[in-house]
Amino acid sequence: MSEELNIRSVLATDCGSTTTKAILIEKVDGEYRQTWRGEAPTTVEAPFEDVTRGVVNAATEIQELSGRKLVREDGTILTPETSPTEGVDIYISTSSAGGGLQLVVGGVVRSMTAESATRAALGAGAIVMDTFATNDKRKAHEQIERIRQLRPDMILLAGGIDGGTKKHVMALAERVKAARPRTRLGGGFNLPIIFAGNQEVNAEITALLDESCDLEIVDNVRPVMEHENLGPARDKIHDLFMEHVMAQAPGYDKLMGWSDAPIMPTPGAVGLIMQTIAEEREINILGVDIGGATTDVFSVFGGIFNRTVSANLGMSYSVSNVLAEAGLPAILRWVPFDIQEKELRNRIGNKMIRPTTIPQTLDELKIEQAIAREALRLAFIQHKEFAVALKGVQQERTIADAFRQTGSGDSLVKMMELDLLVGSGGVLSHAPRRVQSMRMMVDAFSPEGITELAVDSIFMMPHLGVLSTVNKKAATQVFEKDCIIYLGTCIAPVGEMKSGAPVLHVQLSGSSNVDERLGAAELKRYAFEESEEVQATLTPLQKTLDIGAGPGKPVSKTLKAGVVGIVVDTRGRPEIQIPEDSESRVPLLAGWVDDMGEYPEAKN
Amino acid sequence: MAAIFTPGLKVSERDVVVKDRQLPLEGEVCVEVGDLVKADQIVARTELPGKVFPVNIANQLGVDAGRLREFLNKKEGDTVEEGEIIAQTNGFMGFFKSDAKAVVSGTIESISAITGQVIFQAHPIPVEVDAYIDGRVVEVLKDEGCVVQAEACFVQGIFGLGGETKGIIAMAAQSPDQTLTAQDIQAEHAGKVVIGGGYLTLEALQKAIDVGAAAVVTGGFDYDEIKQLLGYEVGVAITGGEQLGLTLIVTEGFGDIQMAPATFELLKSKVGSPASVNGATQIRAGVMRPEVVVTFSESAPADRYTPPEPVGIGIGDPVRGIRAPYFGKLGKVKSLPVEPTVLESGSKARVMEIEFENGHTVVVPRANVEAIKK
Numbered sequence: 001m002s003e004e005l006n007i008r009s010v011l012a013t014d015c016g017s018t019t020t021k022a023i024l025i026e027k028v029d030g031e032y033r034q035t036w037r038g039e040a041p042t043t044v045e046a047p048f049e050d051v052t053r054g055v056v057n058a059a060t061e062i063q064e065l066s067g068r069k070l071v072r073e074d075g076t077i078l079t080p081e082t083s084p085t086e087g088v089d090i091y092i093s094t095s096s097a098g099g100g101l102q103l104v105v106g107g108v109v110r111s112m113t114a115e116s117a118t119r120a121a122l123g124a125g126a127i128v129m130d131t132f133a134t135n136d137k138r139k140a141h142e143q144i145e146r147i148r149q150l151r152p153d154m155i156l157l158a159g160g161i162d163g164g165t166k167k168h169v170m171a172l173a174e175r176v177k178a179a180r181p182r183t184r185l186g187g188g189f190n191l192p193i194i195f196a197g198n199q200e201v202n203a204e205i206t207a208l209l210d211e212s213c214d215l216e217i218v219d220n221v222r223p224v225m226e227h228e229n230l231g232p233a234r235d236k237i238h239d240l241f242m243e244h245v246m247a248q249a250p251g252y253d254k255l256m257g258w259s260d261a262p263i264m265p266t267p268g269a270v271g272l273i274m275q276t277i278a279e280e281r282e283i284n285i286l287g288v289d290i291g292g293a294t295t296d297v298f299s300v301f302g303g304i305f306n307r308t309v310s311a312n313l314g315m316s317y318s319v320s321n322v323l324a325e326a327g328l329p330a331i332l333r334w335v336p337f338d339i340q341e342k343e344l345r346n347r348i349g350n351k352m353i354r355p356t357t358i359p360q361t362l363d364e365l366k367i368e369q370a371i372a373r374e375a376l377r378l379a380f381i382q383h384k385e386f387a388v389a390l391k392g393v394q395q396e397r398t399i400a401d402a403f404r405q406t407g408s409g410d411s412l413v414k415m416m417e418l419d420l421l422v423g424s425g426g427v428l429s430h431a432p433r434r435v436q437s438m439r440m441m442v443d444a445f446s447p448e449g450i451t452e453l454a455v456d457s458i459f460m461m462p463h464l465g466v467l468s469t470v471n472k473k474a475a476t477q478v479f480e481k482d483c484i485i486y487l488g489t490c491i492a493p494v495g496e497m498k499s500g501a502p503v504l505h506v507q508l509s510g511s512s513n514v515d516e517r518l519g520a521a522e523l524k525r526y527a528f529e530e531s532e533e534v535q536a537t538l539t540p541l542q543k544t545l546d547i548g549a550g551p552g553k554p555v556s557k558t559l560k561a562g563v564v565g566i567v568v569d570t571r572g573r574p575e576i577q578i579p580e581d582s583e584s585r586v587p588l589l590a591g592w593v594d595d596m597g598e599y600p601e602a603k604n
Numbered sequence: 605m606a607a608i609f610t611p612g613l614k615v616s617e618r619d620v621v622v623k624d625r626q627l628p629l630e631g632e633v634c635v636e637v638g639d640l641v642k643a644d645q646i647v648a649r650t651e652l653p654g655k656v657f658p659v660n661i662a663n664q665l666g667v668d669a670g671r672l673r674e675f676l677n678k679k680e681g682d683t684v685e686e687g688e689i690i691a692q693t694n695g696f697m698g699f700f701k702s703d704a705k706a707v708v709s710g711t712i713e714s715i716s717a718i719t720g721q722v723i724f725q726a727h728p729i730p731v732e733v734d735a736y737i738d739g740r741v742v743e744v745l746k747d748e749g750c751v752v753q754a755e756a757c758f759v760q761g762i763f764g765l766g767g768e769t770k771g772i773i774a775m776a777a778q779s780p781d782q783t784l785t786a787q788d789i790q791a792e793h794a795g796k797v798v799i800g801g802g803y804l805t806l807e808a809l810q811k812a813i814d815v816g817a818a819a820v821v822t823g824g825f826d827y828d829e830i831k832q833l834l835g836y837e838v839g840v841a842i843t844g845g846e847q848l849g850l851t852l853i854v855t856e857g858f859g860d861i862q863m864a865p866a867t868f869e870l871l872k873s874k875v876g877s878p879a880s881v882n883g884a885t886q887i888r889a890g891v892m893r894p895e896v897v898v899t900f901s902e903s904a905p906a907d908r909y910t911p912p913e914p915v916g917i918g919i920g921d922p923v924r925g926i927r928a929p930y931f932g933k934l935g936k937v938k939s940l941p942v943e944p945t946v947l948e949s950g951s952k953a954r955v956m957e958i959e960f961e962n963g964h965t966v967v968v969p970r971a972n973v974e975a976i977k978k
Contacts, residue, residue, distance in 0.1 A: 041971075061954075064942055105690035171658070178713060179722050191841070204718060244654040294646040312840055317887060320827075321839030342828060349827030349858035350927070352841050353763045355926040357972045358953055364928055432950025437796060480772045600950055 001330065004170035007471055009081050009088040011062070011070060011553040012166075012463035013055050015042055015095040018292035018316050018356055019426075020051075022058035023460050024066060024088070025478055027172055032474040033102045034482040035460055037506055040355050043251070046096040050251035052258070077258050083316040092470060094462040095282070096266035096291065097249070100410065101126040101241050102184060104202060106176065108168045110304045113197065116222040117158035119306075120196070124237035125268025126153075127311045133502045134168050142173055147179035151243045154235060155181060155213075160198030162223045169197050173208050180212065187337070189248065190238045196221045197232040205431055216240070222254075223565075241265060261470045267296045269465025270424065271307050273479065274298040276468065277378040278305075283419035288376060289461070290425035292307040292355060292497050293315035295375055297383035301412045305389035307440035310379040310383040313363050315427050316355030319371060322342060323348050326374035334370035334443060335421075338364065365432070369440055372427040376444030415448040416494065422457035424485070435525070435598050438487040447571050448494045448547035450538075453487040486512065488562030489537075492523070495551060495575040502541045503570050510561065512532040517541065519576065523592040524568045528561035536566070612924070612974035613760040613855075613893060620909040621756040621897055622742070625733050628652065633744055639706050641735040641752060641897075643770055643880055648733045648749040654726030657800050662720020664704045669720030671718035676722075679710050684724065685709050691927045734769055737880045738899045740916075742908045753909055756899040757874055759855070759867055761821070764883030764894025765830070766851035767844045769797075771818030771881070773874045773898065777801030780868035783860070784822060786811040795816045797879045797896065801869045803860040806832060812850060819851040819881040821871065821896060823863030830940050844884025844892075851883040853894045861932050864924070866976075917975045923958060928970040934976070935960040 010025040010032075021045075021117055022037040038061025040175040043053035056075050063070045067577040069086045072078050103126040107114025110133035121128050130151050131145045147155075155176060159169035176193065183191045193213040195205050202217050209215045218232040223245050246252040256263060270289050278285040278300035293314040298307045312321040323331060328341055335344070347367060351357065359365040423429070423441050431437045437455045447453070460483050468475035497503050497520040508514035510528045518524060528534055538547050539554040549555045559566055571577060579585045593599060611741045631650020635641060635947060661676070662669040675680075676691045684706035695701035713723040739754030756847040774796040776788045782801030786808050794816040800808070804822035806829045812820050827909070831837045834846060855863050857874060879898045886892040888924055917923060918935055925933040953969040960966065 081660035141656055144656045167719050171660075171714065171721055174714065174719060174721055174723065175658060178658065178725075180653065214946075320837065320839055320841070326837040342826060345828045346826060346858040347928070348851075349763075349830075350931070353857060353885075353887060358951060358969050359949045360927065360947050360969055360972060361929055362949050365951070371850055397723070430951065432952070537708045 005442055006177050007067075007089045007474060010413075010467060010471075010474065011059060011077060011091045011249040012467060013058060013089040013091075013093045014459075015044070015051050015054065015093060015097040015463040016248065016266065017032055017294075017314075018042060019393070019537045020054035020058045020097075021459055022055070022062055023458070023463050024062050024068070024070075025474060025486070031481070032477040034460060034478050035433070036062045036066040037460075038065065039516045040575070043095045044427040046566070050254070051249065052096070052251045053253065055093070055258075066104055067167075068119070074197050079260070081260075087142055090260040090470065091148050091258055091578070092261045093255060094266045094269045094466050095252075095262045096294070101155045101237070101245055101265045102129050103127065104121075104129050104147060104155045104181075105131045105151055106155065106157045106159065106172050107131070107197070108165060108172065109133055110136050112160040113160065114223045116228050116230070117156050117196065117233070119164055119228065119231040120221050120305045121156050121237065122309060123230055123305075123547075124234040124241075125236060125265030125271065127309050129311070134172060144175050144179045147176060147181050149358060151184045152191075153183055154237070155185055155193045156237065156545055157193060157195050158197045158221045158233075160201070160220075161225055162199050162220050164198055166198060166201045166204070168205055169201050170208070173205055177208055177212060182538070183244070183248075184212050189244060192216065192244050194218060194233060194236050194240070196236075199580045211251055215383060228280070238262070238268070238570070239262075241441060259596075262387075263464060264462075264466045264469070266291075266462045267307065269462040270296065271298055271305070272465040272468060273461045274422070274473075275300060275305050276476075276558065277420070277422070278303075278407055281420075282293065285420045285422065286413065286416050288370060288379065288424065288428075288441075290315060290375060290379070290423075290427055290446075293318050294424070295379035295425070299362075299383065299413050301387075301417065303423070305413065309373075310382050313375045313379050314373060315353065315368065315375065315425075318375075319355075320352040321347055322371055322378070325340055325378055329580065331370050331374050333585060334373045334589070335367060336364070336586060336587055336593050337439050338582060339367075364415040366599065367414060368427060369436060370432070372440050373444045374441065380445055384413045387412045415446065415451075415547070418447060418451050420452045420454060421445060421447055421564040422454045424459055424461050426459060429456050433598065434485065434487055435564045438490070438567060439596060442490050442567065442569060443576060446492070446573055446576055447490050448492055450555065450559065451490050451492075451548070452558060453490060454484050455487060480490070483544075486530075486560055486562035488564040489559040490567045491547060491567060492514070492569040493540055493545040494574050494578055495542075497570070497572065498542055503545060504547070505539040505541055505567065506564060506568055507537040507539075508534050508559075511535075518568060518570050520570050522568070522570045523595055525565050525596045527565040528559065530563050533558050534561050612976055613762060613931050614758055615760065615864065615976070616758045617871060618900070619754060619758045619760050620753060620905060621737060621739075621899070622751060622753045622909055623736055623739075624745070624747060624749065625735060627733055628731065631731075634746070634748055635741045637741055637744055637793075639741045641741060643735055643878070644656065645919060646732045647735050647736045647741070647752070650956060651728035652731050652733050654710050654711060654728050655708070656803040657724045657726070659704070661691055661704045661705055661722045661726065665691055665702045667693060668715050668778050671896050673715060676715065678971075680712050680714055682712050683710070684712060686786055687900060696943045731822075735736050736882075738878075740903055740905070741844055745807065751908070753905060754899040754920075755895070755905060757870060757927070759821075759870060759896040761853040761855045761894040761896075762857055763841065763843070763854045764852055764885045765834075765838075765846045766819075766848045766883040768848075768880070768882045768884075769818045769851045770867055770877060771795050771797040773797045773799060773877050773879050774923050775799050775872055777850070777868075777873055779860040780823065780865050783807045785946050789815060789817070791815050795822065797881055798814060799868070801868065802862040809833070813848060817850050819853060819883070819896075821855065821881075823857050823868075824861035825852070825854050825858045827858040841887040844886075845884070846883075851881050851894075853881065853883055853896065856932055857926075864932075864934070871896065890908060913942045917956070917973070919971075922976040923956075923973045924976055925958075925972060926967060926974050928974070930958075930968055933960055938965060940970075
């Protein structure tokens, strides 16, 4: 569908693992605006086993709230728009329900072709269940057993540069064949295997795998050592996602029929929007989308895009895994009241088995937000470990896949160089107060120096990502006007602090003026008008401290205040220092909560 | 007004239970449509392929991969015994011969002239699937298994550990809020499906394992004790493969929670009856809850049952709170306001008004309530 079409209204849904979120976009005074939203539990699973039920329920909620008829009597989406109160011009959707798109990836050398294949899979919005390589320290029979157990949606097999090793690539393919891998969703289909390796063995690969699998051959993801070519593999993953995975998931055949654009994997759509922001504004950006089952982290540093997905870190289905990976003390350090460890474990366990419930009391909310901090922090650690440059190898990148390896093998994610941190996902987008979202992100990511923070207002980045493939203008307008909420700016000095002495002289000039010297372990919020630009002069008062200009050097800059304001964090970087014993920790946390105005007083 | 959909757990005195009995791979189905089957009767069998071991025989012999077949005395499909010589070089003047042996008893799966790799496959592993419940075969899934159907008392739990088992129902608790301790577990519980009350101590569960109980059903259990039991945390609720020595079914949730009285009374009414129990729980991607099934032996309907279209919660329907502060409380829906409401947490959500059994009326997020299904 082209932009020339005069689209007056759009219904967009994201079928998440827990909930299906629908938004209505309408033309208001000549501009596209997001006007209504609705949500309902996702219905991929029994007893419904039909994703469209959740879509219709979410659309019905919008229908009830807006008064615009969106659902026909037969339970289908009403397109096109026949009047301002009836129907929408287009319906589009993203999906991560049923565990999203799950891939197994293989390559000859773990840090080379296997890594390139992993980048292609992640760039397509997939969850990589396992990456195997000839040097991954597992014995061949162990790899085969593992492939047998996994039951992915498809396998991406790379290996060898063009004209390079044949033997190792074939050995890998022989292992895949020996495993007789089967598809996750069954249905009598052969497992799709994409071969994107040494093109000189295409014939041998075909002879080996063609009968037992649904083999697709595309260009090599690593045709030469210095260059990655991820686009063809990524596009083929998208095609197969539609043809195989979506077509077999319950109700998706119907959903695909309703949708006016190909259904995109949710992370693929969010990645698209993140890259657009970074490119249009020429900034370094870090984005996170925390869901019920998984947490995705996206970064664009120096124009290099990276995405990671932490498959078992999330706020509902995977909430107990956050506990398992982080450990209870790590979660407890963010809970600003005393709670028995057993009680906390049981609450987390109960959330895992009743994943669609929401916190009704304030204490429940505080616990969820403590868990979210750890889920975000762990996902970010994984991202930093993956988003590294390979030594001495340079390559080109395209807009969509855009992984490039440069430099020294260090992480590409440099927090001092980060301009904008964007949060998305239920726990961040739907936090009752925006300051809570800012606190969660500051605590989890420990931004350094001066960093702007924003959230996706009501979790619509996936919707806008897929909309941008249909009508870029509509996506951009809604993104600017309704999607992004600027929270404010975080100022955090990096370096060793002497306690008992002032660390930072903060001078802010705007609708109100601030002139204050802060000590260590403080978290201060200075509220301004939402759209205000504040003139700041920040002077480190200890020679070791750096806020972006180098140790001990002052910075003068215009800062965005946002809805929360300017937050100065002297709790220590790179690691925020929090006491382990609850006697000193709880009052300290409670003090930060009060200073930030994070929670309302409990009513009882 | 749209009905809302929050799938609840099923606790049904009499229902039609339909079970797919499928092999993990294609195989032989041993029953026909219309057959009456017993729970422990084998309905399908197959053989899982044995483990696969790739070995680079060309490298072992020091020959080119392309010439490997010249030195092999076996071909694809041949059976081999572990340690048997499968390839040998001629050596030099009869000396310096190299040979290669089979690494496992089984068959030669493939020989690669490109890599020099020989793939050995161990002998297949036989797998059988039983009927799981007494009932009637209503469908045969060609080469895969069958569908067994029966009328049964059916109780779903919220979380379980361990797989399918069978046993006679026995009570160990006198009331739905009783804590089950080690003293409540007796030697006579061996092979039984033991019904507890509100809370199960780890010691009681351990004793149930020691005496050889088939399963324990409880209202609540502590989440951190799962780690002590299994040696690892259950991070994502996908269970069923645990080797505990019994099957554990938690009907309400983690903590000290009274078993829903209706569930307790129903199970109590089945004391002495044979039950089929499965602890397998899968909350993500194709929800599966643990269950206790007690079939009515006199009735096994022949027509394939089609479950009714799921309906939402409406005014007057019985519901249960599934999150604090109303966790486990039972009541009836009084109203379903359309407009979102601000909760104590500050979140805005769609809510329902519930009247509890004591006449108290509260507002609860719709997401925190489930329908009580009969």
